[in-house]
Amino acid sequence: PTRIFSGIQPSGGLTLGNYLGALKRFVEKQDQGIETIYCLVDMHAITVWQDPERLRHQTREAAAAFIAAGIDPKRSILFNQSQVGAHAELAWIFNCIARMGWMGRMTQWKDKTAGKNAEAQSLGLFAYPALMAADILVYRATHVPVGEDQKQHIELTRDIAIKFNNDYGVNFFPVAEPVIEGAAARVMSLRDGTKKMSKSDPSDQSRINLTDDADTIAKKFRKAKTDPEPLPDTVEGLADRPEARNLVNIYAGLSGTTAPEVLAQYGGAQFGTFKPALADLAVSVLSPITTEMNRLMADPAEIDRILGDGADRADAIARPVLEEVYDIVGMVRSR
Ligand code: ATP
Numbered sequence: 001p002t003r004i005f006s007g008i009q010p011s012g013g014l015t016l017g018n019y020l021g022a023l024k025r026f027v028e029k030q031d032q033g034i035e036t037i038y039c040l041v042d043m044h045a046i047t048v049w050q051d052p053e054r055l056r057h058q059t060r061e062a063a064a065a066f067i068a069a070g071i072d073p074k075r076s077i078l079f080n081q082s083q084v085g086a087h088a089e090l091a092w093i094f095n096c097i098a099r100m101g102w103m104g105r106m107t108q109w110k111d112k113t114a115g116k117n118a119e120a121q122s123l124g125l126f127a128y129p130a131l132m133a134a135d136i137l138v139y140r141a142t143h144v145p146v147g148e149d150q151k152q153h154i155e156l157t158r159d160i161a162i163k164f165n166n167d168y169g170v171n172f173f174p175v176a177e178p179v180i181e182g183a184a185a186r187v188m189s190l191r192d193g194t195k196k197m198s199k200s201d202p203s204d205q206s207r208i209n210l211t212d213d214a215d216t217i218a219k220k221f222r223k224a225k226t227d228p229e230p231l232p233d234t235v236e237g238l239a240d241r242p243e244a245r246n247l248v249n250i251y252a253g254l255s256g257t258t259a260p261e262v263l264a265q266y267g268g269a270q271f272g273t274f275k276p277a278l279a280d281l282a283v284s285v286l287s288p289i290t291t292e293m294n295r296l297m298a299d300p301a302e303i304d305r306i307l308g309d310g311a312d313r314a315d316a317i318a319r320p321v322l323e324e325v326y327d328i329v330g331m332v333r334s335r
Pocket residue numbers: 007008009010011012015017018020021022145146147148149150184185186187188196197198199200201
């Protein structure tokens with residue numbers, strides 16, 4: 001049976017990239033009637049420093065974003081990772097399955113340590129993919145909707161599942177499939193079309209936040225880096241134009257169309273025309289979500305209640321799986 005798991009780090013406010021690449025897809029899967037488990041991965045967030053009060057706020061705000069975007073906490077399981085201890089426990093076992101070399105080859109590790117002293121990064125940041133594998137496999141999830149940037153981590157999750165099954169001579173963990181869909185599976189920075197849009201980018205101008213107001217959104221798109229040419233008529237014409245391609249893909253993602261369809265409408269248009277149209281579209285999609293998020297954030301106790309209920313339901317699935325793993329590995333279980 002199909003079971004979907006995915007997560008987002010409360011490492012900052014959610015971005016348009018998180019929305020188009022992940023959250024929007026999460027809602028579609030839920031609405032297709034598939035069993036869906038969605039997690040705010042606070043344990044992942046602390047692989048880089050997080051101020052405690054901000055982390056709590058960002059976790060609740062991310063929960064509000066999920067609900068505002070259409071996640072129904074009755075139909076989906078919605079919770080924060082640290083409330084279900086099985087994630088961290090299985091991650092330890094996976095730390096002993098995965099190899100150092102596998103981790104060192106991860107592009108997220110390379111990107112997040114680029115220009116920094118790798119020796120001074122947290123061990124948790126290096127081991128990140130083992131915890132992510134545990135997040136997924138502790139539910140024996142079969143499908144993982146993610147943005148393009150997480151594809152390599154899902155492949156590593158498959159490698160961990162296969163090695164665990166081989167090492168212990170069992171057929172216990174499924175080999176999870178990444179589900180990467182849509183025109184905006186990789187939304188790029190508004191300041192640099194070769195860099196992924198990220199909530200942790202130091203430049204707020206590089207991203208659209210779900211909490212940005214209409215004026216801010218319009219201004220960020222107006223200032224977004226572009227080249228001086230008009231939009232081409234076909235996607236081939238976007239080949240060496242990363243910034244133009246990014247804005248076209250964002251338009252397609254927001255309108256639920258494709259890049260060719262956007263160019264059929266806007267081919268030949270100047271950015272002076274296209275950018276305001278894109279900003280209007282973004283505001284029309286995001287502003288109802290922002291409004292609902294703000295309404296939900298007025299009652300943090302209710303958000304905490306929802307996360308607690310989700311954690312109880314997640315734990316009921318994860319704990320028996322973990323107990324089986326301990327048994328397979330040879331741990332004495334006598335209480
Ligand atoms: P951070 O900078 O802290 O890593 P992030 O913006 O990369 O934050 P994550 O929490 O790491 O967000 O990722 C959550 C989900 O959002 C993942 O499925 C990821 O693939 C997706 N995602 C992140 N950035 C983008 C993007 N720019 N375009 C499409 N999907 C994205």
